[in-house]
Every structure is written in structure tokens, then in C-alpha cells.
Amino acid sequence: MSDKKVRVRFAPSPTGGLHLGGVRTVLFNYLFAKKHKGDFVLRIEDTDQNRYVEGAEQYILDCLKWCGITPDESPVVGGQYAPYRQSERKPIYREYAERLVAQGHAYYAFDTPEELDAKRKEIPNFQYGHAHRYELCNSLNLPLQEVEALLHANTPHVIRIKMPQDDTISFNDMIRGYVSFDTNQVDDKVLLKADGMPTYHLAVVVDDYLMKITHAFRGEEWLPSAPVHLLLWEFLGWKADMPEWAHLPLILKPDGHGKLSKRDGARLGFPVYAMNWLDKKTGELTPGFRELGFLPEAFLNLLAMLGWNDGTDQEIFSLDEMIEKFSIERISKAGAKFDFEKAKWYNAEWIKRTDAESLKLKVWEILKEKGVTVTDEAYLLKVIDIVKERCVLLPDFYQQSAYFFQQPAEYDINSVKPKWTDAKTDFFNALVTVLPELDSFEPAATETRFKALAEEKGLKVGDLMLPFRIMLVGGKFGPHVFDIAALLGPSETIIRIEKALEAFTG
RNA sequence: GGCCCGUUCGUCUAGGGGUUAGGACGUUAGAUUUUCAUUCUAGAAACAGGGGUUCGAUUCCCCUACGGGCUACCA
Numbered sequence: 319m320s321d322k323k324v325r326v327r328f329a330p331s332p333t334g335g336l337h338l339g340g341v342r343t344v345l346f347n348y349l350f351a352k353k354h355k356g357d358f359v360l361r362i363e364d365t366d367q368n369r370y371v372e373g374a375e376q377y378i379l380d381c382l383k384w385c386g387i388t389p390d391e392s393p394v395v396g397g398q399y400a401p402y403r404q405s406e407r408k409p410i411y412r413e414y415a416e417r418l419v420a421q422g423h424a425y426y427a428f429d430t431p432e433e434l435d436a437k438r439k440e441i442p443n444f445q446y447g448h449a450h451r452y453e454l455c456n457s458l459n460l461p462l463q464e465v466e467a468l469l470h471a472n473t474p475h476v477i478r479i480k481m482p483q484d485d486t487i488s489f490n491d492m493i494r495g496y497v498s499f500d501t502n503q504v505d506d507k508v509l510l511k512a513d514g515m516p517t518y519h520l521a522v523v524v525d526d527y528l529m530k531i532t533h534a535f536r537g538e539e540w541l542p543s544a545p546v547h548l549l550l551w552e553f554l555g556w557k558a559d560m561p562e563w564a565h566l567p568l569i570l571k572p573d574g575h576g577k578l579s580k581r582d583g584a585r586l587g588f589p590v591y592a593m594n595w596l597d598k599k600t601g602e603l604t605p606g607f608r609e610l611g612f613l614p615e616a617f618l619n620l621l622a623m624l625g626w627n628d629g630t631d632q633e634i635f636s637l638d639e640m641i642e643k644f645s646i647e648r649i650s651k652a653g654a655k656f657d658f659e660k661a662k663w664y665n666a667e668w669i670k671r672t673d674a675e676s677l678k679l680k681v682w683e684i685l686k687e688k689g690v691t692v693t694d695e696a697y698l699l700k701v702i703d704i705v706k707e708r709c710v711l712l713p714d715f716y717q718q719s720a721y722f723f724q725q726p727a728e729y730d731i732n733s734v735k736p737k738w739t740d741a742k743t744d745f746f747n748a749l750v751t752v753l754p755e756l757d758s759f760e761p762a763a764t765e766t767r768f769k770a771l772a773e774e775k776g777l778k779v780g781d782l783m784l785p786f787r788i789m790l791v792g793g794k795f796g797p798h799v800f801d802i803a804a805l806l807g808p809s810e811t812i813i814r815i816e817k818a819l820e821a822f823t824g
Numbered sequence: 825g826g827c828c829c830g831u832u833c834g835u836c837u838a839g840g841g842g843u844u845a846g847g848a849c850g851u852u853a854g855a856u857u858u859u860c861a862u863u864c865u866a867g868a869a870a871c872a873g874g875g876g877u878u879c880g881a882u883u884c885c886c887c888u889a890c891g892g893g894c895u896a897c898c899a
Binding site: 329330331333363365366368369427429430431434435438442443445474475476478494497498499500503504505507508510511512513515517518522537538539540541542543544565567568570572575576577620623624625627629630631633650651652653654655656657659660661662663664666670705707708709710718733778779780781782783784787788791793794795796797798799 | 826827828829830835846848850858859860863893896
């Protein structure tokens with residue numbers, strides 16, 4: 319690596335929600351930048367006016383924010399190399415495209431999309447390249463005057479790169495090592511579209527150069543077009559400044575085959591996007607990890623482990639730890655199938671490790687949404703501590719803790735009623751009178767008294783525990799009963815026993 | 825079809841010329857928890873195939889197979 323300051327960019331196209339692979343690319347970019355005390359730039363690649371989606375840019379910004387990743391430069395915070403939206407840089411690209419034409423590395427092409435479609439149908443494996451470019455409508459083939467006339471008449475045209483013949487383009491990918499391509503196999507990609515906007519190929523090279531990007535991370539799907547980019551760096555005379563490339567392995571469908579897509583989420587029942595995404599045109603809502611109840615720490619952690627590890631058995635990493643441990647050499651080459659079960663495990667681990675204070679707000683919101691009002695913060699903190707180890711997703715806090723704030727709306731009556739006896743009624747009536755006499759309502763104290771009373775009444779403790787639990791909780795779940803009772807306090811415990819007794823005996 | 829990339833338990837992966845091929849998720853069994861979950865213990869489970877190179881290949885090379893990506897005036 320050179321002594322230049324490390325600068326990386328995440329350059330999404332604002333066409334919809336951000337999916338797993340996108341966030342992982344952000345993450346690796348960010349980890350690398352921060353590891354090397356460099357800059358992380360957010361650049362919006364909105365060069366396709368047809369695919370542009372309102373709100374997508376804001377969504378990307380919100381995603382980064384949720385993840386705790388702050389760009390050093392972006393369309394909103396600006397920076398030395400602004401603007402960071404390619405649509406706002408439009409005039410820049412034409413200049414470089416024209417320069418390439420002037421130097422003979424590119425040419426004007428006047429073929430219409432319809433004509434090219436026809437060609438593709440007519441000629442098997444048609445490529446706009448060395449084999450066919452001299453039979454098509456372009457400045458390589460047409461007489462100079464005719465080209466000038468067409469240009470003068472504002473005839474719609476594109477600028478294409480002229481791929482050299484019989485050459486090999488190779489480079490050293492930071493992840494894949496030596497990679498090479500035969501130029502005869504690569505077609506004359508469009509650089510500048512008829513609307514004057516650059517294609518990705520031109521824009522990525524020009525902007526990476528202008529923004530002084532030193533390391534370029536992107537998905538493996540870009541590998542086949544790498545030779546075009548390499549050539550552009552060379553033709554434009556910037557080869558010495560070319561970033562190092564890292565083509566990341568893809569995230570694959572858990573079942574079947576292929577790249578993970580939005581559709582798979584709907585089909586298999588798990589989110590693919592970082593956050594909920596609402597398509598304003600169709601009204602379709604694509605669920606996100608955030609809304610499902612993932613902690614951002616867990617989300618980033620599980621994403622990082624999809625293709626990276628630190629070489630030890632450690633699997634739980636905070637963002638800071640990842641920055642410290644990250645290295646490109648430890649990124650795997652092969653694509654990874656996404657496993658939602660493991661994803662949930664990461665979240666459960668993170669919930670367990672996060673202290674109640676940090677969880678407080680989120681749990682409070684979840685309870686509020688369900689109509690459970692929390693007024694005592696200290697009490698909420700205690701509740702979180704006692705139930706968090708049985709929550710996998712944030713919304714699990716509702717079922718696990720609602721009964722601490724309100725009496726059970728209904729009881730799992732079938733678990734107690736068939737085995738109910740008058741002796742049990744008698745026991746709980748006695749318990750209600752005995753409980754207030756206790757000096758301490760600590761779990762151990764109530765448990766001792768509970769058991770003693772059972773013995774006095776000649777009943778088995780085991781037959782009384784479940785009914786007691788159901789009286790307090792409503793169902794067969796939750797922490798230890800006496801811990802629950804302790805938190806609830808004597809008066810609330812007694813009220814619940816009495817109320818449940820009516821339901822059990824009625 | 826052409827080109828490019830890849831291939832260790834079901835999944836994510838560690839490892840690397842000589843290992844009982846390790847961990848995690850999931851799964852199975854047991855323990856603990858007089859509920860559920862947690863936790864703990866144990867078990868099943870993998871080097872795609874064929875050729876080389878080598879005293880010795882899962883590891884290095886080649887081929888095949890399989891998987892994936894690209895093949896737009898989309899990124």
C-alpha cells in the first residue's frame with residue numbers, strides 16, 4: 319500500500335431499499351477506511367433516470383445512521399470533492415468522454431436501441447465489438463463528413479469505448495489475486511448515454527479519480543467489467559492513481575441458487591433489506607431487519623461474518639472490534655448462503671450482552687406500541703434484566719415482560735383446571751394471608767414460606783408451582799416464579815392470586 | 825452459448841503437504857431450570873471427482889463436474 323491517505327467510497331444507486339449485500343459492502347468499506355485512519359465517502363450513483371426512485375437516497379442515509387456508520391463526505395455533509403451526486407456532476411463526464419474520442423480510444427455511435435436489439439436477434443452472440451463495429455453506424459465506420467453532419471443535427475448518439483484487439487488485461491485483486499481478461503471477449507461498452515449521462519463504467523472511473531479513491535470495494539458481479547475500468551484508467555492517463563480493487567463475494571439464497579434477492583425474503587419469510595422499504599408506486603412494503611427487531615450491532619456483526627473472520631473462534635464483534643481486527647486477506651473468495659437461523663442467534667447474543675439501560679428505549683417503545691404503559695423506569699430496567707436472556711428478537715420483550723406491567727388478560731386455564739382441587743384453593747387462600755406477614759419479599763424468603771405452607775397443608779410443591787406461575791404470568795413461560803413475585807411486590811402478587819382463584823374455581 | 829470467478833460438515837467457516845480436519849448455527853441425546861428460554865455435557869455430520877507432483881496430498885498443478893456472476897444507452 320502506498321503512503322496516500324486511504325479513501326474509500328460506497329456508491330449505491332438510489333433505486334430502492336438497501337439489501338444485505340449492499341450493507342455488507344458499506345461495512346467492509348467502512349472497516350477498511352477506519353482501520354487505516356482513512357475517509358469513507360458516500361457517493362450517490364443516480365445516473366439512470368429511469369430507475370431513479372424517490373426516497374431511496376434518504377433511505378440509504380437512514381440505514382447508515384441506524385448502523386452507526388457516519389460518512390466523512392456525502393451529499394448531505396458535503397466535502398472537498400462535492401458534489402457527491404452523479405446527476406449533479408453531469409457536465410464533468412462528457413469532457414472526459416470527448417477526450418477519449420479525440421484520442422481514438424472511444425467513438426460516437428448512432429445506432430438506435432431498436433437497431434441493436436434487431437442485431438442481437440439476428441446474430442447469435444452479437445457483441446458491439448471488434449467483430450461487428452465496422453458494420454455499424456458509428457464514427458469508426460462512417461465518413462467524417464457524415465459523422466459531423468449527424469453530430470451537427472443533434473442526432474441522438476452514445477460514446478463507446480473502443481476495446482483494443484488481441485490484448486490481455488490483468489490486475490491483482492485484493493481478494494482474488496491475479497485476474498485476467500482477453501480484450502476480444504469484452505464489448506465496446508457505452509460510456510456516455512444519449513441523454514448525456516455517463517454509464518456506471520465512465521462515472522465510476524472519473525469520480526474515483528477525482529475523489530482520490532485509493533481502494534475500491536464492490537460486489538463480484540462487477541468483475542467482468544473490470545477490464546473496461548482498467549482500460550479507462552489507462553486511456554485517461556491516470557493509471558498511477560488507480561485504486562486497488564477488491565471484488566467481494568456475493569451473498570446467496572439460502573436454498574436453491576443464485577444471488578439473494580428481495581423476492582427470496584418474501585418467499586422464505588425473512589428480511590433482505592436493512593430497514594422497511596415502502597415502494598410508493600406499488601404500495602408494496604418490503605420488511606427490514608430493523609423493524610423485525612434486530613439490533614444494529616447484531617446486524618453488522620452477522621453481515622461481517624458472512625465472508626470474513628479474524629482467524630480465531632470469536633464470532634461476536636462490536637463495530638470497534640471489527641475495525642481493529644479487519645483485514646482484507648481474511649475475506650473469503652466464495653459466495654455465502656444466507657442463514658436466517660444463525661442471524662437470529664447473533665441477535666439473541668447481542669440482546670443478552672446489551673445492558674438494560676441501552677435496551678430501555680427500544681423495549682419501552684415496543685411495550686407502548688402494544689398499549690402497555692411504563693411509568694417506573696427503575697422497574698423497567700429490572701424487568702429487562704430478568705427477561706432479556708429469553709428474547710431473540712426485540713418484539714419478544716412484549717410477551718416476556720408485559721405481565722410485569724399489567725395483570726394477565728387471560729390464563730392458560732387448561733393447564734390448571736383439570737387438576738384443580740379444593741385443597742389447592744385452600745392453599746392459595748392461606749398463602750394470601752401468609753404473604754403479608756413476611757419480613758422480606760425476596761425470592762428466597764417467599765419460596766421458603768411457600769414450601770412450608772405446602773407442607774403444612776400436605777400438598778406437593780410441584781403441584782402448586784405451575785398454578786402459581788399461571789396466576790402471576792398467565793402462561794407457562796417467564797423467569798423463576800419467585801423472582802417474578804419479588805418484582806411484582808406483595809400487594810400485586812396477592813391481588814393476582816385472588817383474581818386468578820376466581821377464574822380457576824369459577 | 826461465450827467469458828470470468830468459485831468449491832472443507834445441511835449452513836457460516838478454521839486449517840493447511842504428515843492433524844483424531846477445529847469452531848459456530850441448526851440438529852440429536854442427557855443434565856440443570858418444579859414453566860419456557862438460558863446454561864452445561866455429549867453425539868451425528870465435511871475436504872466434489874479424476875489425473876499428476878511428492879516418501880506422503882484435503883492442502884500444490886492440470887482436467888472434469890458442479891455452483892455462481894457477467895454477457896443493456898441498469899447499476
